[in-house]
Amino acid sequence: MSVIERIKEKARANPRRIVLPEGDEPRTVEAAARARAEGLALPILLGNAAAIEAVARHRGVDIGDIDIVDPAGSAKAGDYAQALHELRKAKGVTREQAAELVADPMYYGIMMVKLGDADGLVSGAVHTTGDMLRPALQIIKTRPGMKVVSSSFLMDCPNKSLGEDGLLVYADCVVVPCPTAEELAHIAVAAADTARTLCGVRQPRVALLSFSTKGSAKHELVDKVRLATEMAHALAPELLLDGEMQLDAAIIPEIGASKAAGSPVAGRANVLIFPDLQAGNIGYKLTQRIGGAECFAVLQGLAKPCNDLSRGCSVEDIVNTIAITAVQAG
Numbered sequence: 599m600s601v602i603e604r605i606k607e608k609a610r611a612n613p614r615r616i617v618l619p620e621g622d623e624p625r626t627v628e629a630a631a632r633a634r635a636e637g638l639a640l641p642i643l644l645g646n647a648a649a650i651e652a653v654a655r656h657r658g659v660d661i662g663d664i665d666i667v668d669p670a671g672s673a674k675a676g677d678y679a680q681a682l683h684e685l686r687k688a689k690g691v692t693r694e695q696a697a698e699l700v701a702d703p704m705y706y707g708i709m710m711v712k713l714g715d716a717d718g719l720v721s722g723a724v725h726t727t728g729d730m731l732r733p734a735l736q737i738i739k740t741r742p743g744m745k746v747v748s749s750s751f752l753m754d755c756p757n758k759s760l761g762e763d764g765l766l767v768y769a770d771c772v773v774v775p776c777p778t779a780e781e782l783a784h785i786a787v788a789a790a791d792t793a794r795t796l797c798g799v800r801q802p803r804v805a806l807l808s809f810s811t812k813g814s815a816k817h818e819l820v821d822k823v824r825l826a827t828e829m830a831h832a833l834a835p836e837l838l839l840d841g842e843m844q845l846d847a848a849i850i851p852e853i854g855a856s857k858a859a860g861s862p863v864a865g866r867a868n869v870l871i872f873p874d875l876q877a878g879n880i881g882y883k884l885t886q887r888i889g890g891a892e893c894f895a896v897l898q899g900l901a902k903p904c905n906d907l908s909r910g911c912s913v914e915d916i917v918n919t920i921a922i923t924a925v926q927a928g
């Protein structure tokens with residue numbers, strides 16, 4: 599069974615309320631109908647009911663059993679505005695500004711998740727990553743003990759001898775441009791958690807990647823990865839984790855054995871931590887475009903799950919992301 603099929607099976611076992619702020623966007627409406635019909639989640643579409651129903655009719659989909667909430671006429675808007683003002687007043691957000699913000703479906707959706715009226719949020723068919731990420735970072739914030747919000751990419755590779763039956767978890771590929779050693783350590787721990795809880799990987803084996811393996815090269819960039827490895831060990835002593843390590847030493851058993859003999863991870867890593875966002879973003883695209891892997895993006899480290907889509911996403915991508923978010927919420 600592929601990783602996304604396993605995730606969908608988990609989502610079906612415990613359907614959660616997933617709010618979709620881009621409620622009248624045609625692919626989103628169709629994806630909500632499919633996610634509901636497949637029992638993956640209980641989607642909530644935000645927007646004007648008449649407009650959303652018109653889109654559904656045009657796409658030929660049935661949204662009869664899907665909740666629609668219009669932030670413009672919502673009885674809860676006042677409560678959300680007051681709560682947002684309380685949360686952000688130290689940052690200068692007045693009660694009036696908070697009321698204007700919650701009229702925006704993105705902020706309204708984030709407040710639903712914050713206050714427990716939804717279990718997770720998916721957006722990005724129209725909005726940019728930053729449009730969703732900024733309010734999520736400001737309002738939902740990191741989960742206790744976690745220093746940064748970051749991302750993992752689930753790379754389902756055609757070569758099933760790699761990682762965990764072909765699955766490699768990459769982090770961070772979207773959020774933190776230039777992590778400190780401490781942030782890198784938190785990203786490593788969060789990615790291991792994503793591998794375990796979302797993908798069902800029983801034993802995450804985490805490699806912190808570099809252009810050096812165990813001191814083969816000397817540079818301040820290598821020192822940062824080595825320090826991050828030590829910090830990650832301190833954060834999660836039970837985790838199988840090692841670094842600094844080159845990619846081939848991390849995933850190819852013979853090279854791992856020769857370059858990093860005795861490492862609990864070398865040659866069989868299933869979670870790969872990139873030293874910065876340039877490496878991570880390029881790395882996942884190489885694996886996807888040249889290596890032929892299927893890839894699924896997920897945000898990690900938030901106190902409650904919110905996930906981003908690419909603006910070129912298909913209906914299938916949105917359904918998958920709804921399922922991923924529902925499992926994170928479970």
Ligand SMILES: CC(C)(COP(=O)(O)OP(=O)(O)OC[C@H]1O[C@@H](n2cnc3c(N)ncnc32)[C@H](O)[C@@H]1OP(=O)(O)O)[C@@H](O)C(=O)NCCC(=O)NCCS
Nearest residue numbers: 689727728731732735736740745746747748772773774775
């Ligand atoms: C994530 C991102 C959007 C944050 O935007 P920003 O405008 O720079 O955010 P700010 O620095 O003003 O921070 C806003 C709030 O989020 C918090 N924050 C920012 N990044 C954070 C992170 N990774 N984890 C946790 N909190 C974070 C800040 O502490 C701040 O909180 P506060 O307002 O309560 O003090 C920015 O880091 C970014 O653009 N990342 C790269 C995204 C990207 O382009 N990826 C490629 C797309 S494929």
